[in-house]
Amino acid sequence: SPAGTSSALEVLHRVFGYESFRGRQQEVVDAVVAGGDAVVLMPTGAGKSLCYQVPALVRRGVGLVVSPLIALMHDQVDALRAVGVRAEFLNSTQSPDERAEVERALLAGDVDLVYIAPERLSGGSVRSLLDRVAAGPGISVFAIDEAHCVSQWGHDFRPDYLALADLVGRWQGVPTMALTATATEATHRELTARLHLEGATHVVASFDRPNIQYRIVPKDDPKQQLLKLIREEHRGDAGIVYALSRNSVEQTATWLAEHGVDAIPYHAGLDPRIRAANQSRFLRDDGVVVVATIAFGMGIDKPDVRFVAHIDVPKSVEGYYQETGRAGRDGLPSTAWLAYGLQDVVQQRRFIDQSVGDAAHKRKQSANLDAMLALCETVGCRRRMLLAYFGQPTDQDCGNCDTCLNPVETWDGLVPAQKLLST
Numbered sequence: 001s002p003a004g005t006s007s008a009l010e011v012l013h014r015v016f017g018y019e020s021f022r023g024r025q026q027e028v029v030d031a032v033v034a035g036g037d038a039v040v041l042m043p044t045g046a047g048k049s050l051c052y053q054v055p056a057l058v059r060r061g062v063g064l065v066v067s068p069l070i071a072l073m074h075d076q077v078d079a080l081r082a083v084g085v086r087a088e089f090l091n092s093t094q095s096p097d098e099r100a101e102v103e104r105a106l107l108a109g110d111v112d113l114v115y116i117a118p119e120r121l122s123g124g125s126v127r128s129l130l131d132r133v134a135a136g137p138g139i140s141v142f143a144i145d146e147a148h149c150v151s152q153w154g155h156d157f158r159p160d161y162l163a164l165a166d167l168v169g170r171w172q173g174v175p176t177m178a179l180t181a182t183a184t185e186a187t188h189r190e191l192t193a194r195l196h197l198e199g200a201t202h203v204v205a206s207f208d209r210p211n212i213q214y215r216i217v218p219k220d221d222p223k224q225q226l227l228k229l230i231r232e233e234h235r236g237d238a239g240i241v242y243a244l245s246r247n248s249v250e251q252t253a254t255w256l257a258e259h260g261v262d263a264i265p266y267h268a269g270l271d272p273r274i275r276a277a278n279q280s281r282f283l284r285d286d287g288v289v290v291v292a293t294i295a296f297g298m299g300i301d302k303p304d305v306r307f308v309a310h311i312d313v314p315k316s317v318e319g320y321y322q323e324t325g326r327a328g329r330d331g332l333p334s335t336a337w338l339a340y341g342l343q344d345v346v347q348q349r350r351f352i353d354q355s356v357g358d359a360a361h362k363r364k365q366s367a368n369l370d371a372m373l374a375l376c377e378t379v380g381c382r383r384r385m386l387l388a389y390f391g392q393p394t395d396q397d398c399g400n401c402d403t404c405l406n407p408v409e410t411w412d413g414l415v416p417a418q419k420l421l422s423t
């Protein structure tokens with residue numbers, strides 16, 4: 001409605017201090033303010049949070065936001081409070097007293113947005129609390145962030161997310177939103193079906209990240225190659241280095257630090273206090289390089305990450321795209337660099353064969369790996385291949401990936417031929 005639209009813009013200006021909606025945010029906001037459901041597929045950094053935050057402030061009642069990561073929840077709630085939004089969270093880190101206080105505020109209508117961990121919602125007590133809120137002050141919107149976590153075949157499945165399906169439609173007249181940066185058509189179809197959102201407005205934004213330069217190089221001595229990348233192109237820049245094992249994370253971080261890089265490790269095996277301290281150093285200080293397993297980064301909103309480097313091949317194109325997408329959220333030129341070796345592929349095939357999943361799951365993992373290998377081995381434009389993978393084919397080469405910048409003949413054809421001739 002026109003009235004809804006103008007008050008949405010007013011909220012955008014007054015509360016968030018932004019000039020205008022970006023990309024396709026406005027379409028989503030309009031649909032939800034008018035009471036409709038929405039499925040939102042937008043790349044990392046596009047601004048999915050505002051898509052539910054604005055309708056939550058425009059409509060009557062409290063906005064419920066399901067978000068999988070507790071650390072992330074704290075950051076989002078802090079950021080909202082800083083601009084005067086009454087935001088709270090419900091998760092397992094709270095004491096009974098803190099929880100009781102949030103419940104009281106919810107029932108009194110004193111909360112604009114509440115972030116809830118998915119495991120909280122599988123219990124009956126939070127559900128009945130929310131039923132009382134719906135009947136009292138009201139629920140403005142039910143937003144499921146990182147909605148690809150409902151996909152059992154995806155790269156980031158969380159069993160608690162499956163239980164969210166019964167909440168969709170539970171409260172009369174409350175719009176449901178599912179938001180994710182994972183954009184394959186298969187994931188889109190699966191989350192739509194699982195969350196019963198066939199009738200929603202579906203907004204699928206362009207997945208291109210033109211400021212990211214994609215480069216995939218043959219793996220030789222990955223630590224040295226990485227150091228060269230940092231010294232020659234990213235000295236003093238913030239970056240993320242992904243490795244598959246904790247061991248390799250530790251070794252690489254130590255080695256980089258010995259070679260003058262401000263590098264720190266991050267993986268699930270670290271003491272939680274050290275992990276939290278390392279994450280906040282990366283977020284707060286300039287020019288920190290975090291060496292991490294894929295446990296690091298979902299929802300991290302650091303705008304000036306200048307490079308993301310993979311020293312092991314990712315398990316899927318979805319994972320690769322999400323991880324590299326953490327570079328350059330500020331729109332400035334950034335590098336996505338991957339060292340790819342056949343050794344990794346052999347090892348990953350072995351992991352899949354030895355994993356405990358059923359045959360269908362193994363087939364899916366194997367197909368994911370094959371798609372990733374195809375991206376590594378292509379002699380065509382990497383960005384075109386990525387976009388085509390996400391169902392957004394283009395007929396233009398990008399001019400900003402290694403295969404466009406150094407067409408394959410110059411290194412794959414000529415160099416080996418010269419070597420042959422010179423022996």
Ligand code: ADP
Nearest residue numbers: 018020021022043044045046047048049050301
């Ligand atoms: P996503 O969840 O899609 O990865 P976020 O919601 O975390 O992205 O937003 C990324 C960044 O973009 C944030 O710093 C946010 O404040 C900023 N942003 C979002 N929408 C706008 C807008 N309309 N104008 C300016 N900045 C915006």
Ligand code: MG
Nearest residue numbers: 048049145299
């Ligand atoms: Mg987000």
